[in-house]
Amino acid sequence: MLNVSGLACSRGERRLFSDVSFSLAAGEWLHVQGENGSGKTSLMRLLVGLSPADAGLIRWRDEPTPSAEFRRDLIYLGHHAAVKEDLTPLENLRLASALDGIALDERASMAALIRLGLRGREELPVRVLSAGQKRRVLLARLLTRPAVLWVLDEAFNALDVAAVKLLGELIAEHLSAGGMAVLTSHQPLPVPGGKALVL
Amino acid sequence: MNALLATVRRDLLLALRRKSEVLTAVFFFVIVTSLFPLGIGPEPVLLKKIAPGILWVAALLATLLGLPRLFAADHVDGTLEQMALSPSSLGLLVAGKILAHWLLCGLPLVLLAPVLGLQFDLDASALVILTLALLLGTPLLSLIGAIGAALTLGVRGGGVLLALLVLPLYIPALIFGAGAVEAHIAGLGAGGHLSLLAAMLALAVFFAPWATTAALRIALE
Amino acid sequence: MNQSIIQWFKFGSPQAFYPLAGRMIPWFWAAAAAFGIAGLWISFFVAPTDAQQGEGYRIIFVHVPASWMSMFIYLVMAFWAGLGLALNTRLSGMMAQSLAPTGALMAALSLWTGALWGKPMWGAWWVWDARLTSELILFFLYLGFMALQAAIDDPRRADKAGAILALVGVVNIPIIYFSVKWWNTLHQGSTINLTKAPSMAHTMLWGMLLMALCFWMYSIAVALTRVRAIILERERHTDWVKHAVE
Numbered sequence: 001m002l003n004v005s006g007l008a009c010s011r012g013e014r015r016l017f018s019d020v021s022f023s024l025a026a027g028e029w030l031h032v033q034g035e036n037g038s039g040k041t042s043l044m045r046l047l048v049g050l051s052p053a054d055a056g057l058i059r060w061r062d063e064p065t066p067s068a069e070f071r072r073d074l075i076y077l078g079h080h081a082a083v084k085e086d087l088t089p090l091e092n093l094r095l096a097s098a099l100d101g102i103a104l105d106e107r108a109s110m111a112a113l114i115r116l117g118l119r120g121r122e123e124l125p126v127r128v129l130s131a132g133q134k135r136r137v138l139l140a141r142l143l144t145r146p147a148v149l150w151v152l153d154e155a156f157n158a159l160d161v162a163a164v165k166l167l168g169e170l171i172a173e174h175l176s177a178g179g180m181a182v183l184t185s186h187q188p189l190p191v192p193g194g195k196a197l198v199l
Numbered sequence: 200m201n202a203l204l205a206t207v208r209r210d211l212l213l214a215l216r217r218k219s220e221v222l223t224a225v226f227f228f229v230i231v232t233s234l235f236p237l238g239i240g241p242e243p244v245l246l247k248k249i250a251p252g253i254l255w256v257a258a259l260l261a262t263l264l265g266l267p268r269l270f271a272a273d274h275v276d277g278t279l280e281q282m283a284l285s286p287s288s289l290g291l292l293v294a295g296k297i298l299a300h301w302l303l304c305g306l307p308l309v310l311l312a313p314v315l316g317l318q319f320d321l322d323a324s325a326l327v328i329l330t331l332a333l334l335l336g337t338p339l340l341s342l343i344g345a346i347g348a349a350l351t352l353g354v355r356g357g358g359v360l361l362a363l364l365v366l367p368l369y370i371p372a373l374i375f376g377a378g379a380v381e382a383h384i385a386g387l388g389a390g391g392h393l394s395l396l397a398a399m400l401a402l403a404v405f406f407a408p409w410a411t412t413a414a415l416r417i418a419l420e
Numbered sequence: 421m422n423q424s425i426i427q428w429f430k431f432g433s434p435q436a437f438y439p440l441a442g443r444m445i446p447w448f449w450a451a452a453a454a455f456g457i458a459g460l461w462i463s464f465f466v467a468p469t470d471a472q473q474g475e476g477y478r479i480i481f482v483h484v485p486a487s488w489m490s491m492f493i494y495l496v497m498a499f500w501a502g503l504g505l506a507l508n509t510r511l512s513g514m515m516a517q518s519l520a521p522t523g524a525l526m527a528a529l530s531l532w533t534g535a536l537w538g539k540p541m542w543g544a545w546w547v548w549d550a551r552l553t554s555e556l557i558l559f560f561l562y563l564g565f566m567a568l569q570a571a572i573d574d575p576r577r578a579d580k581a582g583a584i585l586a587l588v589g590v591v592n593i594p595i596i597y598f599s600v601k602w603w604n605t606l607h608q609g610s611t612i613n614l615t616k617a618p619s620m621a622h623t624m625l626w627g628m629l630l631m632a633l634c635f636w637m638y639s640i641a642v643a644l645t646r647v648r649a650i651i652l653e654r655e656r657h658t659d660w661v662k663h664a665v666e
Contacts, residue, residue, distance in 0.1 A: 012574070013657040048284055051420040072286040080277020086216035095212075096278075098205035101287045125216075346588055350581050354571045363567055364585060367560040368592050371599035378603060399595065410588055417580045 001025060002149060002180060007056035009042050016042055017199050020056070024149075024195075029171070029181040031189060034199035040184040041079065043199065044153045047182065048076040060149070075147035077155055081134050085127040089113055089137045092126060093144050104144055112143035116166065131158045139163075142170055150174060150181040156189065164190060202287035206295025207302070213272075214303050220268065225307045228261040232315045243320045250319030251329065251380035255373050258308045258333060262340040263365065265304040267358045269296065269348040270415065283419055293415065294408040297345045305337030321380075328383045328393075335396040336376040342400075342407035343368050349414035371399060432509050434651040435660050441644040448644065452637035459630030467623045476540045480624075483533035485632035486526045487551070489639055490558055491593075493523035497565075498590035501583035511647075513579025514654070516586060517569055518646035522639045524562035530555050550604035554597045561589045575654055 001024065008018035016039030024030055034040050045051045047058060049066035060070040083092045090109055097104035113122050116136040126134055135158050142150065150171070156164055168190035171181055175191075183189060214221050235253045236246055273279040273296075282292045312333050313326040321329065347365035351357040379392035463481035470477040497519040504512030534552050535545045546552070565585055572578035655661045 050280060050283060068286070071284060074284065076280075076284055078277060078280060080280065082277035082281050084213060084276065084278065086213055091212070095205070095209045096281065099202060099209065099282060099287060099292060100285045101202050101205075346584070350568060350585055351571075354568075356571060360564075360567055360571055363560070364564040367557050367564065367596070368588070370557060371592070371595045374599040374603045395599075406591065410584055414581060414584050417577055417584070420577060 001061055003057075003059040003062075004047070005057050007043070007046060007058070008054045009039060009046055009051075010054055011039075011042065018055070020197070020199075022195065022197055024180045024182070026178040026180065027175050029175055029183065029191060029194045031194050031196045032182065032184040032199065033186070033196060035186075038199040040199060041153055044076070044078065044151055044182070044184060048074060048151050070149075073148040074151065075142065075145050075149070076151040076153075077138055077141070078153045081138060083126050083134055083137050086125055088123050088125055089118055089129075089140070090122045092137055093140055096141060097144055100145060102145065109140075109144055112140040113137075115143060116140045117162070132160055132163060135159055136163060139167060139170070142174070148179055150179065150183075152181065152183050154184055156185050156187070200291070202285075203291045203295040203298070206292045207299045210296055210299035211302065214299075220265075221303045221307070224261045224265045224304050225311065227264055228257050228308055228311060229315065231257040231260060233318065236318065246319045247321060247384070250316060250321055251377040251384075253319070254312055254315060254329065254333075255336075255377040258312070258337060259340060259366070259369050259373060261308060262304055262337065262344060263362055265300065266344045266348045266361055266365070267351075269300050269345060270352050270418075271348075271357075274352055274418070279415065280419060283416065289415065290408050290412045293345070293349075293412050297341050297408060297411070300345070301338050301341040305341050309333045309337055321384075325380055325384055328389045329380045331393060332376045332379040332389070332396060335393060335400055336372045339372050339396070339400045339403050340369060342403040343372075345411045346407055346414060349411045349418060352415065352418040372396065375399070432511050434511050434514065434655055435658075437511055438648055438651050438664065441648050445641055445644050445648075448637045448641035452634050452641060455630050455634035455637060459627055459634050462623060462627035462630060467627050473541065476537065479533050479537045481627050481631050483530060483537060484628050485635045486530040486533060487555060488632055489635045490523055490526035490530055490555065490562075492636075493519055493526060493639060494558065494561070494586075494593065495590065497523060498586040501579075501586040504579055505583045505587070510576075510579075510654075511651075513576070513583065514647050514650045515643070516582060517579065518643045518650055519639075520562055520566050520569070521646070522642055524559060524566065526635070526639070527555055527559040527562055531559060548604065550597075550601045553600045553604070557596055557600070558593070561593075565589070 003023045005021045007020040009016045020043065022030060032040050032043060042051070046053050049058075049070070058065045060067065060073065063069065083089075084095075087095065090106075090113065093109040093112065094104055097109075110122065113119070116139055118133065118136055118140070121129060121133065126137060129137070139155070152171075155167060159167065171183070171191050174181065175193075181191075183191070232253055235249070239245065239249070270279060273282070283289050285292065309330060313330050316326045316329050344361075344365050347361045347368075350364060351361045354360060375392045375396045379389040379396070382392055383389040459481065463478055467478070467481075469475055497516045500512045500515040500519070503509065504516065531552065534549075534555070538547055539545050565582055568585055569578045569582045572581055652661055652665070
């Protein structure tokens with residue numbers, strides 16, 4: 001469903017990577033590996049359509065991206081917290097869904113927060129939560145926002161052991177339900193199978 | 200359309216949690232307009248003559264004060280990225296943000312202007328025209344300003360640069376807005392000025408969110 | 421596709437354009453000098469002394485062409501900017517960037533000569549004449565464009581952001597011009613119109629046209645020189661630049 005061919009990217013004068021090609025089918029995931037500065041994040045941003053590629057083609061369901069369908073099927077979580085510090089976790093989830101045009105009821109968002117171990121924190125402003133907990137608020141979006149393709153950039157950073165295990169489970173569930181994922185990290189990931197791409 | 204309203208609700212809620220930022224611009228407007236009589240002297244005839252210009256320039260600067268924050272916070276915490284990738288059209292979300300900016304920064308100025316106009320000895324009918332002109336003009340300021348805010352997003356010295364980019368583009372709004380009140384006081388009728396303001400607003404409603412969206416996509420690259 | 425269009429696209433690449441521009445620059449300088457000498461000769465020796473304004477009026481031979489060029493260059497700049505945004509060609513952004521300083525120079529020259537003319541004519545360095553005011557705003561627009569381009573580090577992003585600003589500016593220029601004119605007539609401050617010299621003689625018109633051509637050729641020559649420098653700077657890591665510089 002996701003076909004990437006001949007992707008190239010440079011930052012300023014430096015060529016980060018060229019001729020990156022891969023494809024993903026339902027239930028598959030890709031582990032993008034590489035040293036610091038090898039262009040993992042750049043590849044992710046290119047893939048989701050935030051920045052333009054120097055060369056190459058990305059196709060989603062045989063349509064060149066970014067198509068409306070691609071946007072609907074995609075969820076991208078990057079380095080940023082992407083949550084509002086002044087709002088509570090519950091408000092963050094609800095507002096993010098509203099912006100995406102997705103109805104989200106109280107129960108579903110509460111269930112997502114509880115699954116991510118934020119019970120009792122749902123009415124506190126995000127500002128008072130720890131870095132790891134903020135990250136969990138963001139990850140709750142994986143449960144509240146239906147998407148086929150998960151693009152997660154360094155999603156395992158700042159998470160404790162329990163959260164790493166939990167995220168691994170979430171991804172595995174997503175894959176077994178026919179989803180796809182593209183993940184970056186330097187360390188081995190607690191998700192079975194998967195293709196590897198070294199930059 | 201739902202996405203637009205959701206953005207407005209979101210930005211209003213956020214502003215509610217940080218009231219001081221909104222109030223700063225409003226107080227700025229009040230203080231700047233009150234400084235002019237102190238600098239020029241309390242002569243009512245002169246003050247009445249320059250009142251429309253002063254109120255409009257102050258409104259311009261007060262709007263400018265709030266502009267750098269329009270997209271900056273969302274840019275820093277990454278929510279702007281999420282908006283750009285959202286299934287909803289970014290143009291609608293941006294239009295919602297601009298509308299929220301007007302509700303928070305423009306509308307208070309419109310409501311305060313008649314009170315401040317009293318300080319300058321404007322009579323009731325002139326105050327009505329002033330309020331009408333600001334009602335048409337302040338959304339225009341928010342719309343044009345949003346383009347500048349998007350272009351200077353994440354740029355070194357963004358705030359000053361924003362003023363340099365946006366203020367020349369504000370000149371027509373200033374001329375027709377202040378001109379409407381002056382023409383009314385001079386007995387010429389403000390209809391022409393107000394219709395021109397409305398025409399410019401219609402043009403900006405159509406054009407500015409589009410240009411802002413394009414500028415935001417460039418800033419996110 | 422038509423052969424000539426392909427030819428044009430070939431010159432759209434900085435590498436092909438660099439030597440072409442280098443070959444064209446001397447010709448434009450020569451044309452600028454020729455038109456300039458002819459224009460100055462007419463404006464100083466042929467054009468008659470004005471009955472009302474004396475010899476001082478001769479500054480319009482610089483003032484009017486400079487005003488024309490400042491407006492024209494903004495249009496050309498916006499055209500290149502729009503082309504760059506639509507077709508994503510690298511050279512277009514460089515062209516827009518290279519034109520801006522010349523446009524700003526022309527606007528500044530127009531303001532300066534306007535002030536020099538105004539002092540003996542109306543006894544003031546500055547009058548809020550509609551054209552002078554519009555010229556001042558145009559000067560601000562040029563400054564904004566250059567400041568924005570200078571503030572953004574990544575040249576491709578600078579080009580695109582500048583392009584949007586130039587296009588927004590070009591939509592606004594007629595509105596600004598119209599509003600300033602309206603404002604000017606409403607306030608009736610100065611009824612003197614800078615460019616409407618009474619009973620303009622034919623020789624004056626010729627002088628102005630020749631000077632305008634001179635400024636035009638000069639603008640092209642310096643813009644091409646500047647675009648060559650920009651090409652070298654932005655493509656310095658490529659092999660062809662290393663060869664070209666050697």
